Amino acid sequence: MAAAAAAGPSPGSGPGDSPEGPEGEAPERRRKAHGMLYYGLSEGEAAGRPAGPDPLDPTDLNGAHFDPEVYLDKLRRECPLAQLMDSETDMVRQIRALDSDMQTLVYENYNKFISATGVHALLRKLQFLFELPSRLTKCVELGAYGQAVRYQGRAQAVLQQYQHLPSFRAIQDDCQVITARLAQQLRQRFREGGSGAPEQAECVELLLALGEPAEELCEEFLAHARGRLEKELRSLEAELGPSPPAPDVLEFTDRGGSGFVGGLCQVAAAYQELFAAQGPAGAEKLAAFARELGSRYFALVERRLAQEQGGGDNSLLVRALDRFHRRLRAPGALLAAAGLADAATEIVERVARERLGHHLQGLRAAFLGCLTDVRQALAAPRVAGKEGPGLAELLANVASSILSHIKASLAAVHLFTAKEVSFSNKPYFRGEFCSQGVREGLIVGFIRSMCQTAQSFCDSPGEKGGATPPALLLLLSRLCLDYETATISYILTLTDEQFLVQDQFPVTPVSTLCAEARETARRLLTHYVKVQGLVISQMLRKSVETRDWLSTLEPRNVRAVMKRVVEDTTAIDVQVGLLYEEGVRKAQSSDSSKRTFSVYSSSRQQGRYAPSYTPSAPMDTNLLSNIQKLFSERIDVFSPVEFNKVSVLTGIIKISLKTLLECVRLRTFGRFGLQQVQVDCHFLQLYLWRFVADEELVHLLLDEVVASAALRCPDPVPMEPSVVEVICERG
């Protein structure tokens, strides 16, 4: 304002001639005065003494206390207009002169100006140094540690350099004290650790800048990080809880991932940033740190995963594992040396293996469950006239139930190989998991175990009681046979399609597995034949052993047990027919059904078969030839069966009739006893031939029974064939 007024020439008033007025020296003094003013020093101070007019006169244009208003007032009051005009002109001229003087002065003293600015800066620096202790103190008090450290950093070198100068030395000492306090406070803050990792990192950064020993800080940094991470671990552990409800596994791994793994990542990142200068030793320290805590984390995760044993659904588990694994891949890059990613992959693999085992168990249990259902269905009392579920239906149920379980298991374990899952591209999941795990371990393993379970029914000690219902044996046999013919190759194709097997591990060929299934089916069916044969055998044996054949009466009927044998055989035929095809029979002679007792005595005389027996003395030789004929064909009584109804029935009937033969040979028969055997055998002949592959076999065995009975009879008078026929037709 003042300058403007001074500069701005007011009309009507020129610059008053200064009382001293000497034009010559005025510019010089003004310049001086200006220069002094520039340096903020009053003219008096600079000149050292008052000069000229009263320095306090406000109207002195060159005075220090010049007041333009007062000056203008004075001019207007004291001067006439002309003088004012002159003053104005004079003032303008003076201003112009002053300006040019100033310019000249600046030009002339340019270098001086410049050097004076340098001094100024230096002074400012000095001032900074002198103020440093107080500033530091202030910063520390305010908690502006960063600022304080920056100040200290700026000053340190200079102070170091000039510490031989006492004044600087003093400053340095002060600063050191303050810095020590600062460091202490930083450490304090660092230790309190309440703040998150970023602030801590800042602390460390500052402390490092303060020149604290990096190694120690490193330790301390890690110790603090450990404290924080351990807290995370503890909270995770608490979630494991001795007693559920724990959060579900996905939530758990999420928490672990964001809490612990996230924290670990931060620590690692900060550490690497802060302590990069530490080189490999520092990195190793970090790796060891991460390894140790990581392993504890893994232990917790594994404990949690171990609680996930139940259930057939893997989706939640796989998602949890995915999160877990994915999360650890981030620090995996930073912490390659710690091998956390590898360890995580291992855990995932282990879980995958366990799941495979679990599913295998599940399938086994499902199979056993099916068997229990079948047993119950078989044991359920039959309502008269209303059939329960037929064997074929039960078989279909079992087959479809097992197949759907297999498919469900495949789908469940397939999740492990889904593309979006982070670990599915690991070598294990691309190779071994598919081939050795799923195909061999789960599917082949299950089929094998199924066969074993089925076979175990053949080895059951309860042969006598027949703890296993024969129908179950039959059903299992058919199931295994179906597996051999179709199901195994279907399942394995399905598996191979879903799990593109890429590795070189040898896998069980379909043919091997099929052969095993077929062998199982064969053993089961053979066992079925034995069990059913035994049932009928026992009836026949009891009927022979318990009867007094010497004092029996003349036969009038077929004994009830024979009817029972035929009934049971028919029932077995129906039962087997539900599951097995008919099979082939040898071509039958046209009169098969009409064959009667005459078969034994007359009609067989032609052909290569010798007559069976006649009740005369040379009977022994007849018998011998008969026996030779029989055993030249060598009937294997308990022989492997083929997979058809006729073969099964043939086996059962062979066993039964052979038992009858052996039992008859242990008894002694009276005449009527022999005749009863005749009647019984004829009855069996009438009804059993239709069940077997080669009816000749039934004839041979029954011939043999009658012949043996005749041999065991001191008075062998056979019954007339016609009478035998009549009795048998009467039923």
Place this chain on the structure above:
Amino acid sequence: MEDDAPVIYGLEFQARALTPQTAETDAIRFLVGTQSLKYDNQIHIIDFDDENNIINKNVLLHQVGEIWHISASPADRGVLATCYNRTSDSKVLTCAAVWRMPKELESGSHESPDDSSSTAQTLELLCHLDNTAHGNMACVVWEPMGDGKKIISLADNHILLWDLQESSSQAVLASSASLEGKGQLKFTSGRWSPHHNCTQVATANDTTLRGWDTRSMSQIYCIENAHGQLVRDLDFNPNKQYYLASCGDDCKVKFWDTRNVTEPVKTLEEHSHWVWNVRYNHSHDQLVLTGSSDSRVILSNMVSISSEPFGHLVDDDDISDQEDHRSEEKSKEPLQDNVIATYEEHEDSVYAVDWSSADPWLFASLSYDGRLVINRVPRALKYHILL
């Protein structure tokens, strides 16, 4: 020389009973009893001439009835016991008696077989084992290695121990025991253990095996459900106490350690029908013979549970220099059990098999049609065992 070829001998009648002449240790001799309801029954004394591969026979009449079981005294070559059926008044009773054969037949007279039928001689009855109170006799067994004075017979559910006195002319019932239980219990077979000073007998009834102490006539062990079906026969391992073999209608042969009655040591399932007979070889107990109504005889090598599981161990005394290195060569691994041979010479059910008491490498089998077959252990195996 076709040394391994079987030698076959045919009887005119059905037959189930076969025994080696136990007291005879030089000549190979078997006794066979026939079963005929119409003709006089016979005991054929079968002499096998090992060198010439010829069978010589002598026939003794056994007129009291058809023979179901036969056993020879371990002390006297001329003494034997039979179980036979006696039919009277529409009743069949199985009795037992001790007999003596004519002196000149004891060591086998080598008359021409042609005249034997005309010169058939009769057995001399020594004594009856009175079973009127006990029921049907299933079998008679002699005390092994004894003086031929003690026998045990099984009659229905009774086990009877007899003392033969006055040159076996009198049988005194020394002690007895009975099976009690529901149902009609009936012994099917029994054997006298050669171990424990011959104080143990084992019996079979239905599916159960039982051990008895002959001193107290009390049961010492019981193997319930030893077989799934009827047990037909059993035999003691002659060299290994506690071990016995059993066979039955479940087509199986089982080997037991009587100290553990819950599980058999081993089970064989090679036959396709009931196994009627099982016999350990007297010297080499790995050799086990079985006969079955599938009309086969099977010789098995049960070396892993034998007294020589590592093969033949040469006694120190016997070791000559040459044998030294041979014994070293022997593998000390337990050998594999296997079926040595299946003999198919029979065409009817085989009800009896037994080893010769004179030649440990020779055995006989008898089928119902009266066919007796003499076979030898394959030479290769014989040398393998011996060397």
